[in-house]
Amino acid sequence: MKVVVLLGAPGSGKGTVAALLVRREPSVCHVSSGDLLRAAVKRSDTPAARAAAEAMRRGELVADAVVGALVVERLRTCAPDGILLLDGYPRNEQQAAALERELARENSRVSAAVWLDVPEDVLLARLGGRRICSQCAAGYHVENMKPRVDGQCDACGGKLIQREDDQPERIANRLVVYREQTGALIGWYESRGLLVRVAGGEPSDAVADRVARTVVS
Ligand code: AMP
Numbered sequence: 001m002k003v004v005v006l007l008g009a010p011g012s013g014k015g016t017v018a019a020l021l022v023r024r025e026p027s028v029c030h031v032s033s034g035d036l037l038r039a040a041v042k043r044s045d046t047p048a049a050r051a052a053a054e055a056m057r058r059g060e061l062v063a064d065a066v067v068g069a070l071v072v073e074r075l076r077t078c079a080p081d082g083i084l085l086l087d088g089y090p091r092n093e094q095q096a097a098a099l100e101r102e103l104a105r106e107n108s109r110v111s112a113a114v115w116l117d118v119p120e121d122v123l124l125a126r127l128g129g130r131r132i133c134s135q136c137a138a139g140y141h142v143e144n145m146k147p148r149v150d151g152q153c154d155a156c157g158g159k160l161i162q163r164e165d166d167q168p169e170r171i172a173n174r175l176v177v178y179r180e181q182t183g184a185l186i187g188w189y190e191s192r193g194l195l196v197r198v199a200g201g202e203p204s205d206a207v208a209d210r211v212a213r214t215v216v217s
Contacts, residue, residue, distance in 0.1 A: 001108050003084045004215050005099075007185055008116035010174045011123035011130070012200050013207060014087045015139055017116065020208040021085065025216050029078030033089035035137050036070040037062055059165050059173035061181060064094050072102055080106075083215060092181045096188055112214050113189035116200030116207065120175070127171045133158040144203075 006014040018030040041053040052062045061067075071089050078084050090096040103109050118126075129142040135158025140147050147153060151160050165174060189195040198210045 001078065001080050001082060001084050001106070002215075003086065003103060003108060003110045005086045005090065005110055005113040005189070006088075006116065006211075007113050007182070007189070008200060009118060009120075009123050009178045009182075010171070011127040012116040012118045013126070013204055014116060016145075016204045017200075017208045017211050018085050018087045019139070020204060021212055021215060024208075024212065025083070027079065027082040028085050028215065029075075029082050030085050030087060031071060031074050031078070031089070032087040033067050033071055033091070034087075036074055037067060038137065040070055057164055057170070059170040060177055061091055064092070064098065067091075068095060068098050068102075071099075075102075085215060090185060093184055093188055096185055110189075110194055112196050113185070113194045114196045114198055114211050114214050115186055115189075116211075117197055118200040122201045123175065124171065127166050127174075128168065130166050131160040131162055134161045135159075 006018060008014050015032055015034075018028075018032065022028045022030050037052055037056060041049045041056070048063075048066055052066055055062045067089065071086070075084060075086075086099075090099050100109065126141065126144075129144070131140045131142065132138065133140075133153035133156060136153060136156045138153055138155050139145070140153075140160055147160060152158070153160060164170065186195060196214050198207060198214075200207050
């Protein structure tokens with residue numbers, strides 16, 4: 001299995017680019033830790049799920065063991081000869097090391113870490129206008145990616161909502177967490193010769209073209 005990690009701040013377009021790549025290349029298995037966590041806290045009401053939901057509301061990181069277990073369970077469902085595209089995981093060095101150990105068990109390793117580098121003003125505009133489907137989690141934007149029918153998901157007809165952590169004060173906190181914890185992964189992958197920087201401030205189709213060169217090649 002070819003494993004590619006998508007790195008980038010909240011709002012850098014990791015989920016959007018991954019969804020475009022899946023549409024173009026069906027062998028891509030898109031694993032989003034944020035989507036896995038949102039689904040997990042919706043379906044279970046355990047103390048761990050409640051703690052995860054609270055961390056997500058505050059824009060902080062969920063415990064490594066909780067998110068790691070969800071990601072490992074999900075990646076085992078991806079076809080072994082396909083391309084695994086990790087979106088939102090790892091988010092700190094401990095998770096990157098845990099991923100390395102998990103992949104080594106399958107005689108696999110990360111082949112590239114694609115960093116979507118986006119200026120902060122673009123991140124803020126994207127996050128503030130982002131809407132997601134309450135049913136299937138498809139992503140939209142009030143300016144750049146409007147649904148065909150106002151407030152309604154094109155794919156499943158679900159109601160579009162603003163994520164609680166996309167409120168302005170939560171966005172600020174998530175960007176701080178990104179800079180302090182996830183930002184370090186750029187150097188981590190660079191020192192291993194795996195980092196590919198992609199300017200991510202342009203329209204998502206153009207960015208997806210550039211990412212596809214690394215992911216599918
Ligand atoms: P995302 O959809 O990737 O923006 O993630 C939404 C929220 O889920 C983040 O703000 C974190 O609270 C949590 N989360 C997602 N991925 C991780 C991860 N790898 N480690 C810890 N928390 C995560």
